[in-house]
Amino acid sequence: MYGIIFVFGLIIGSFLNVCIYRIPQGESIVSPPSHCPNCGTRLKPLDLIPLLSYLICRGKCRYCGLKISPRYLLVELLTGLVSVALFFKYGLTVDFAAFLFLTYILVAVFFIDLDHQIIPNQLVIVGLSGGVILFVYNLFLPLQIYADHSWWNPLLGLVSGSGFLLAVSLIGLAIYKGDEVMGMGDIKLFAPIGLFLGWRMTLLALFLAIILGGISSLVLILIGKATRKSRIPFGPFIVTGVFITVMWGWDIVRWYVSTYF
Numbered sequence: 001m002y003g004i005i006f007v008f009g010l011i012i013g014s015f016l017n018v019c020i021y022r023i024p025q026g027e028s029i030v031s032p033p034s035h036c037p038n039c040g041t042r043l044k045p046l047d048l049i050p051l052l053s054y055l056i057c058r059g060k061c062r063y064c065g066l067k068i069s070p071r072y073l074l075v076e077l078l079t080g081l082v083s084v085a086l087f088f089k090y091g092l093t094v095d096f097a098a099f100l101f102l103t104y105i106l107v108a109v110f111f112i113d114l115d116h117q118i119i120p121n122q123l124v125i126v127g128l129s130g131g132v133i134l135f136v137y138n139l140f141l142p143l144q145i146y147a148d149h150s151w152w153n154p155l156l157g158l159v160s161g162s163g164f165l166l167a168v169s170l171i172g173l174a175i176y177k178g179d180e181v182m183g184m185g186d187i188k189l190f191a192p193i194g195l196f197l198g199w200r201m202t203l204l205a206l207f208l209a210i211i212l213g214g215i216s217s218l219v220l221i222l223i224g225k226a227t228r229k230s231r232i233p234f235g236p237f238i239v240t241g242v243f244i245t246v247m248w249g250w251d252i253v254r255w256y257v258s259t260y261f
């Protein structure tokens with residue numbers, strides 16, 4: 001079962017590579033079919049096997065020898081590994097399917113925001129449509145992560161993370177006059193996240209993202225890779241915070257409560 005899920009993850013990862021490359025350029029993710037960006041040769045099924053094609057051709061285009069970024073391999077592997085991790089945590093449940101879906105969107109968000117400092121609306125909308133399905137499902141059975149069975153929990157999740165960031169953004173605008181402190185993309189991204197996590201875990205994910213972002217910015221400034229004026233994308237930290245929350249959120253809360261209360 002783990003093997004099947006890992007391979008499934010690799011295949012999705014390969015598709016996410018296409019999304020990460022094409023969505024910011026405004027290209028369709030289905031047509032034209034995959035081709036080498038250098039020589040334009042249309043890739044055959046043999047060139048499109050996740051992981052293996054890259055390893056066998058040692059990271060080069062089979063037709064023109066162009067070096068292919070190891071990032072493609074990384075995205076595939078990462079997607080395979082997070083799929084296995086989620087299965088380990090949730091087993092074959094609706095929760096598993098839900099978080100698999102959310103995580104796949106967030107993997108694309110992670111790399112697109114890293115590269116282009118944007119979070120595409122399309123990804124937020126796809127996430128929201130999944131979230132709506134989950135909202136209807138929650139009317140009958142709750143996700144484990146909500147920790148209660150109130151119909152409004154996901155809705156409160158939708159407004160809590162986004163609402164907090166919106167408030168920060170408005171205060172920032174008032175203080176710094178016109179300089180955006182918080183990107184609109186980050187605010188919008190928390191809407192689907194809230195539906196999937198419920199309000200409690202949404203706030204934890206937000207908290208973790210802020211801590212991770214803060215520490216990383218400090219380290220980048222200290223080692224001279226960034227200045228206080230640099231624009232460091234927040235998306236990758238949101239994604240990391242959400243994944244940690246989905247995997248260990250309630251463990252973190254229990255540990256915190258037992259340590260400090």
Ligand SMILES: [Zn+2]
Nearest residue numbers: 036039061064
């Ligand atoms: Zn080529």
